[in-house]
Amino acid sequence: MNLPAPAHRPSSKKRKIAVAVNPSASFGRGLHAGDQAAASLNAAGADVVMLETGTYAALRTMVDQAVSAGVDALVVVGGDGMVHLGVNALAGSDVPLGIVPSGTGNDVARLLGIPLKDPALAARRAFAALESGGRRIDAGRVTAGGRTTYFAGVLSAGFDAAVNERANSWRWPRGKSRYNLAMLRELGTFRRIEYTVTADGETWRQGALLISVANGQSIGGGMRITPDARPDDGWLDLFIVKPLSRLRFLAVFPKVFAGRHVGHPAVEIRRARTVRLEADGVVAYADGERVAHLPVDVDVVPGALRILA
Numbered sequence: 001m002n003l004p005a006p007a008h009r010p011s012s013k014k015r016k017i018a019v020a021v022n023p024s025a026s027f028g029r030g031l032h033a034g035d036q037a038a039a040s041l042n043a044a045g046a047d048v049v050m051l052e053t054g055t056y057a058a059l060r061t062m063v064d065q066a067v068s069a070g071v072d073a074l075v076v077v078g079g080d081g082m083v084h085l086g087v088n089a090l091a092g093s094d095v096p097l098g099i100v101p102s103g104t105g106n107d108v109a110r111l112l113g114i115p116l117k118d119p120a121l122a123a124r125r126a127f128a129a130l131e132s133g134g135r136r137i138d139a140g141r142v143t144a145g146g147r148t149t150y151f152a153g154v155l156s157a158g159f160d161a162a163v164n165e166r167a168n169s170w171r172w173p174r175g176k177s178r179y180n181l182a183m184l185r186e187l188g189t190f191r192r193i194e195y196t197v198t199a200d201g202e203t204w205r206q207g208a209l210l211i212s213v214a215n216g217q218s219i220g221g222g223m224r225i226t227p228d229a230r231p232d233d234g235w236l237d238l239f240i241v242k243p244l245s246r247l248r249f250l251a252v253f254p255k256v257f258a259g260r261h262v263g264h265p266a267v268e269i270r271r272a273r274t275v276r277l278e279a280d281g282v283v284a285y286a287d288g289e290r291v292a293h294l295p296v297d298v299d300v301v302p303g304a305l306r307i308l309a
Contacts, residue, residue, distance in 0.1 A: 014045060014047045015047065015072040016049065016070070016072050017047065017048055017049070017071060017072060017130075018049045018066040018073070018074050019037060019038050019048055019050050019051065019075045019076075020059060020062070020063050020074065020075070020076050020082065020086070021033075021034030021050065021051065021052045021078065022056070022076075022077065022082045022102075022103075033078075033102035033119035034050070034119075036119040037075060037077050037120065037122070037123035039120070040127075041075070041123050041126075041127055044124060049066060056081070056085070060085055060088075060089070063085060063086070063089045067089050067090065067093075067095060072095075072096075073097070074090060074097055074098070075097075075099070076098070076100070078101075078102055078103050079102065079288070080106065080108055080287045080288040081287065082099075083099055083108045083152055083287055084286065084287035084288070086099075087151060087152045087287070088149060090305065090306075091139050091301070091304045092301070092304055094306060096130060096306040097306065098122075098123070098130070098307075099126070099308075100114075100123050101114060101122065104221060105219070105221040105288060107220075107221065107287075108152045108216060108287065109122075110218060111153065111217055112307060112309040113309065114309055125308075129308035134306050134307055134309070135232070135307055136232065136305065136306055136307070137231040137303070137304075138232055138300050138301060138305070139152060139300070139301045139304035140152075140215045140298055140299075140300060140301075141300070141301050142284070142292070142296050142298050144284070144292035144294075144295065145292055147292065149286060151215065151286035152216065152287060152305065153214070153215060153216035153219070153287045153288075154213070154214040154216055154219050154225070155214075155284055155286040155291070155298055156210060156211075156219060156284065156285050157277050157279070157284040157294055157296070158193055158208060158209055158212075159241070160219060160220065160285075161282070161285045162190060163220075164285050164288060164290075165283060165290075166182040166185060167182035187250075190209070192208065193207070194206075194279060194280075195208055195277060195278065195282075196276075196278040196279070197275070197276070197277060198275065199238055199275050200272045200273060207242065208240050209241045209242070209244065210239075210241050211238070211241075211277060212226070212238075212239040213236050213275050214229045214236060214238075215229065215231050215236060216229060217229045222257055223256045223257055224256060224257065224258070225261075226269055227259030227262065234273070234302040235271045235300060236273065236275060236299075236300050237271055238268075238269065238270050238271070238275055239267075239268075240269075241266060241267055242267075242268070243266075244266050252267075274297070275299075276295060277294050277295060277298070278295040279294045279295075280294075284296050
């Protein structure tokens with residue numbers, strides 16, 4: 001007999017919350033945001049364990065150790081890369097993930113309605129959500145080369161992933177302008193990609209500039225590529241941009257920020273639960289982090305993440 005789950009009630013027990021801070025988020029702003037988040041959580045009555053170190057890899061190890069030792073929640077401070085770290089530490093578990101955005105893009109935080117410019121407020125809301133139980137969202141799952149990776153937002157394989165590759169190799173300029181400048185530089189040499197796509201068992205050849213598989217709505221700090229995507233509906237949104245001239249691409253590009261590109265003849269969006277992408281020499285990024293060279297297999301894991309939002 002299946003009984004309903006008990007309702008979440010505020011606990012008199014002091015909540016142990018691990019706070020993982022990316023010191024390089026938004027070029028150092030993450031440290032200040034981490035201090036604000038910790039102060040806010042302490043004031044709310046939490047037992048805060050700060051996780052800080054010099055490299056992303058070392059921080060990932062610290063997070064895994066803290067979760068294994070037992071915490072009531074993990075709060076990540078940084079951009080989408082830190083969200084990606086948290087998602088892969090917690091996917092499939094009941095430990096909830098809180099987000100205090102302090103990165104450049106913050107697309108997952110934007111998707112979930114988390115305050116983007118007020119770390120203390122974001123932390124207070126995370127704590128309030130912990131007391132009320134939070135919410136469940138889906139995760140995308142990527143399998144490539146025998147390795148499994150999860151993502152909360154969008155996996156991209158094409159022009160935008162190439163832009164990420166270029167932007168990540170630069171130390172200047174800072175902020176979103178680096179991504180936009182990298183996009184213009186990449187546009188000068190980028191050529192269409194010949195993909196083999198399989199979605200829910202249907203396979204076809206597809207010439208395209210880019211293909212994304214979305215659990216969320218945006219990439220690159222607010223480009224709403226799949227504006228109707230929902231992170232808790234059990235579906236992925238397959239986003240395809242067919243070949244365009246540079247001038248036509250630049251004409252369409254500004255419309256993406258408002259989601260007004262939907263319906264353009266070069267844009268196709270379809271829903272799927274499983275997607276396989278194959279192409280030569282293409283790297284996939286998920287939540288802005290480098291994942292693997294194609295081919296990749298992507299599926300949706302409904303309710304895989306408990307989120308404090």
